[in-house]
Amino acid sequence: MNATTATAVKSSSTKKVAIAAIAGGVGVALLLGGAGTLAYWTDNAATSQEIQTGSLALGTITDAWSIKNGAGAAQSFTGPIVPGDVLTTTVSVPVDVTGQNMNAKLDVTDAIVDGDATLEGALQVKVVSVNGIAGSTATTTQDATVPVVISVTFPFGTTGQYNDAEVAKAVFSAKYTLTQVPAAS
16 A cells, blocks of 8 residues: 555545544534423422311300190290299200311200299209200201200199298309210210
8 A cells, every 4th residue: 555545545534533523423412402402291280278167156045935834835934933833945056066077065054043042942943955855965067056945843842831932033044065076976
């Protein structure tokens, strides 16, 4: 091989290597450039949910008394009472029971008469039912007006037993407590 041919082969080889290097560089640049601009689909969203608490409350309690003596028909009570009378009231207890899993128990306690000691000792107070259930407790799961039936009996006594209670006064009172209970109750 002569010098001119050797230079031509070398020059051709160098050109091929240079072209290959340039092509490789361009390929790498394209790969790098492509990796930097690679696109794919994405989506995102944020949500918010207002969370509010329920409530539990008693409303304004009202009542209306009726009176019955012996086998007679019940009448609206205007007073005064005498031995043999049975006073009965249906107390309307409005309850606010708000919440998806809200259950509440209404207890009626301290149903008493307070006043003249002789009359107080004679009168018998009883919580007959709460929400149609005998006794002084019932559970409710919704806003409602819960009926509470209470009786006050002035029994017949022996002759002259209640003479000291004539023209006496007493005040009836009761305590109504609404308490949340577990939903499974």
